[in-house]
Amino acid sequence: MVRTVKRVALALVASIAMVGVVPAGTAFAMNEVNCANNNDFLWVSVHWASGPNVTYCFANAGTVNMRDKWGRPGWLVRFWTGNNTVQWHGDGRWQPSSAVGKWTTYEFPNHPGGVQMDSISIL
Numbered sequence: 001m002v003r004t005v006k007r008v009a010l011a012l013v014a015s016i017a018m019v020g021v022v023p024a025g026t027a028f029a030m031n032e033v034n035c036a037n038n039n040d041f042l043w044v045s046v047h048w049a050s051g052p053n054v055t056y057c058f059a060n061a062g063t064v065n066m067r068d069k070w071g072r073p074g075w076l077v078r079f080w081t082g083n084n085t086v087q088w089h090g091d092g093r094w095q096p097s098s099a100v101g102k103w104t105t106y107e108f109p110n111h112p113g114g115v116q117m118d119s120i121s122i123l
Helices: 001-020
Strands: 031-034 042-047 054-059 062-065 074-080 087-092 093-100 106-107 115-117 118-122
Touching: 042 118, 054 118, 074 087
Parallel strands: none
Antiparallel strands: 031 054, 042 054, 042 074, 062 118, 074 106, 074 115, 087 093, 087 115, 087 118
């Protein structure tokens, strides 16, 4: 009986130790989706080195690289947060310092060509 209790206790301790050693991992699944007039999504208007503004929509928490195929950052013109809190990375830091809240349109009236952006995140 004592031997069985010791084995169960040892197995329990080993199980707890394994949970502490093997992290669960974080699932970031931010992905591009069809806008389809869905205001819940993050809508991002951006233009590249040349060309017109293009609108992309994203869903789910995570970060998306916003560089063109040559590695140049995009120019963020405006975004609609939808049912998300959002930050973008540009000028070497996440901006703004606190996330833009849900249901907010964010534009750059002092920068008609937009602001440089490396990536954007739904928090």
